[in-house]
Amino acid sequence: MVIESWKQSGIATKFPSYRNSALVTAHSWQQGKRQDDEAEGLWRIYDGIYDFTEFIDKHPGGAFWIRETKGTDITEAFEAHHLSSAPEKMIGKYKVREAAKPRIYTLTLDEHGFYKTLKKRVQEKLKSTDKSPKRKSDFIHLALILATYLFGLLSAKYDSLLALVLGGVALCWTVIVSHNYFHRRDNWQMYAFNLGMMNVCSWRISHAMSHHIYPNSYLDLELSMFEPLLCWVPNAHIKSQALRYISWITEPIAYAIAFFIQMGTRIYYSLRNTNVMYWHDLLPLSIPLVMYYGSAGTACWLLCLRQWLAMTSIASFAFCVIGLNAAHHDPEIYHEGDANREDRDWGLFQVDTIIDRGDLKWSQFLVLTHFGDHVLHHLFPTLDHGLLPSLYPVLYETLDEFKCQLRECNHIEHIIGQHKQLLRIEPNPRPPGAA
Known part of the structure; x- marks a missing residue:
C-alpha cells in the first residue's frame, strides 16, 4: 500500500518497496527487502558484505535461513539468533568487502x-x-x-x-x-x-x-x-x-x-x-x-x-x-x-x-x-x-x-x-x- 505522506520512520530510511505490491506475501516482502537493503546481492551484517554461498548447506540451523536471506541485511537477525560468540568469529572468512552504502536501518x-x-x-x-x-x-x-x-x-x-x-x-x-x-x-x-x-x-x-x-x-x-x-x-x-x-x-x-x-x-x-x-x-x-x-x-x-x-x-x-x-x-x-x-x-x-x-x-x-x-x-x-x-x-x-x-x-x-x-x-x- 503506497503511503504518499510517508516520512522517514525511526526504523528505516526507505519506505519498504513490498508495501507497493499488489499482493503482499512473504515472497513479495523478500523481494522488496532485497531491493531496499543495500546488501549488494549477498548477505550484509553491519557494514560488511559476506558471501555465504558455500556455507548454505553447512549451516547448523539449516540451509533455509541462509538461502532465504540472500540479498538482504541480516544484522539484527544474526545477533538475535546466535547466543554464542562462535558464529561472530566464524563469519570473518566469508567477508568479501565493506558495504558501499550505509545501512538503511536506524x-x-x-x-x-x-x-x-x-x-x-x-x-x-x-x-x-x-x-x-x-x-x-x-x-x-x-x-x-x-x-x-x-x-x-x-x-x-x-x-x-x-x-x-x-x-x-x-x-x-x-x-x-x-x-x-x-x-x-x-x-x-x-x-x-x-x-x-x-x-x-x-x-x-x-x-x-x-x-x-x-x-x-x-x-x-x-x-x-x-x-x-x-x-x-x-x-x-x-x-x-x-x-x-x-x-x-x-x-x-x-x-x-x-x-x-x-x-x-x-x-x-x-x-x-x-x-x-x-x-x-x-x-x-x-x-x-x-x-x-x-x-x-x-x-x-x-x-x-x-x-x-x-x-x-x-x-x-x-x-x-x-x-x-x-x-x-x-x-x-x-x-x-x-x-x-x-x-x-x-x-x-x-x-x-x-x-x-x-x-x-x-x-x-x-x-x-x-x-x-x-x-x-x-x-x-x-x-x-x-x-x-x-x-x-x-x-x-x-x-x-x-x-x-x-x-x-x-x-x-x-x-x-x-x-x-x-x-x-x-x-x-x-x-x-x-x-
Missing part, C-alpha cells in the same frame, strides 16, 4: 547498549539454568498433536459438536506451540504448524525474519498482511473514519477465515508468480484422512470434510483471538509513526513494541499456548519457552540499568487495547521512556 546494536549487555548476561545465566523444562514443552506439544487427531476423529465418528470444538482448540494450540520450534534449527516439531493450513517456511519469513525483527513498523509483514480489514498503524491516510469502525465488524470474519486466506494466497501466488508451495503443505489433509479411516467407514467423506473445515475455522478464530491480542497492539505500544525513543537500541525497541501477558506467567502450558513471555521470546527467539522464566532476574536488572520498564496486562485488557488501536489515527508524540 536501530543500533552497540557493544555496551541494552541488547548486547543483556545478551552477555543471558549467556552467563544459561550456563547454570535447568534445561528440563524443554522436555515438558516437547511433551505438551506432542500431547496437543495427538489431541487434535483424537478429537477430530471423534467429531466425525459421532458427529459430535463438543468433540469438534475441542478439536478446533487443540489444533489452535498445536499451531501456537509449534511456533516455539520454528525459530531454531530444522526439527520435526515445526511441521505441526502446517496442520492449520499455514506453512512453516512462509511463517519463518513473515514471523521470524519480518515481525520479530521489525515489530509494529512498516517492515512488519504481520502488520501489513491484515490490511485493509485490520489496520493498526495510526495513520489517517490509510485508515478512514469508516474503515476504523468497520474493522470491528469484519474482525470476527477475518479471524474465522485467516487460515484459509493464508493457504489461498499462497496457492494463488504460486500459480501466478513463483511457486512457494512445499510437500508439507499436504499435512493438513492428514486430519480428514484420520477422521475417515479412523472411523472405520461410519463417517462419509462429506462429513469428514465438513468437520475438518469447521475445526480449522474454529482453530483460526481462536488463533487470532489469542495471537492478535497477545502483546503488540495497544495505544500505549509503539507503532509506525509514533515518536521514537532517544536510545535507538534494537532491544529497547522490542520492549517498546510489547506489553506482556502478566496473567500467564505461572503456567508453562499457558505460556506455550498463548504466546506468553513475549518480550523475552522476541529478544531470544531460539530459546525454548520453558527456559525463559529463569531469565527474568537478569532482564529486570538490565531494564533498570537502562531506565526501561517491562509492561504487563491481562488478556481482556489486551483485547480492549487492540480495539482502541484499530481506531487510533493520531501518532503518539510522547516517546517511550519519556519522563
Whole structure:
C-alpha cells in the first residue's frame, strides 16, 4: 500500500518497496527487502558484505535461513539468533568487502547498549539454568498433536459438536506451540504448524525474519498482511473514519477465515508468480484422512470434510483471538509513526513494541499456548519457552540499568487495547521512556 505522506520512520530510511505490491506475501516482502537493503546481492551484517554461498548447506540451523536471506541485511537477525560468540568469529572468512552504502536501518546494536549487555548476561545465566523444562514443552506439544487427531476423529465418528470444538482448540494450540520450534534449527516439531493450513517456511519469513525483527513498523509483514480489514498503524491516510469502525465488524470474519486466506494466497501466488508451495503443505489433509479411516467407514467423506473445515475455522478464530491480542497492539505500544525513543537500541525497541501477558506467567502450558513471555521470546527467539522464566532476574536488572520498564496486562485488557488501536489515527508524540 503506497503511503504518499510517508516520512522517514525511526526504523528505516526507505519506505519498504513490498508495501507497493499488489499482493503482499512473504515472497513479495523478500523481494522488496532485497531491493531496499543495500546488501549488494549477498548477505550484509553491519557494514560488511559476506558471501555465504558455500556455507548454505553447512549451516547448523539449516540451509533455509541462509538461502532465504540472500540479498538482504541480516544484522539484527544474526545477533538475535546466535547466543554464542562462535558464529561472530566464524563469519570473518566469508567477508568479501565493506558495504558501499550505509545501512538503511536506524536501530543500533552497540557493544555496551541494552541488547548486547543483556545478551552477555543471558549467556552467563544459561550456563547454570535447568534445561528440563524443554522436555515438558516437547511433551505438551506432542500431547496437543495427538489431541487434535483424537478429537477430530471423534467429531466425525459421532458427529459430535463438543468433540469438534475441542478439536478446533487443540489444533489452535498445536499451531501456537509449534511456533516455539520454528525459530531454531530444522526439527520435526515445526511441521505441526502446517496442520492449520499455514506453512512453516512462509511463517519463518513473515514471523521470524519480518515481525520479530521489525515489530509494529512498516517492515512488519504481520502488520501489513491484515490490511485493509485490520489496520493498526495510526495513520489517517490509510485508515478512514469508516474503515476504523468497520474493522470491528469484519474482525470476527477475518479471524474465522485467516487460515484459509493464508493457504489461498499462497496457492494463488504460486500459480501466478513463483511457486512457494512445499510437500508439507499436504499435512493438513492428514486430519480428514484420520477422521475417515479412523472411523472405520461410519463417517462419509462429506462429513469428514465438513468437520475438518469447521475445526480449522474454529482453530483460526481462536488463533487470532489469542495471537492478535497477545502483546503488540495497544495505544500505549509503539507503532509506525509514533515518536521514537532517544536510545535507538534494537532491544529497547522490542520492549517498546510489547506489553506482556502478566496473567500467564505461572503456567508453562499457558505460556506455550498463548504466546506468553513475549518480550523475552522476541529478544531470544531460539530459546525454548520453558527456559525463559529463569531469565527474568537478569532482564529486570538490565531494564533498570537502562531506565526501561517491562509492561504487563491481562488478556481482556489486551483485547480492549487492540480495539482502541484499530481506531487510533493520531501518532503518539510522547516517546517511550519519556519522563
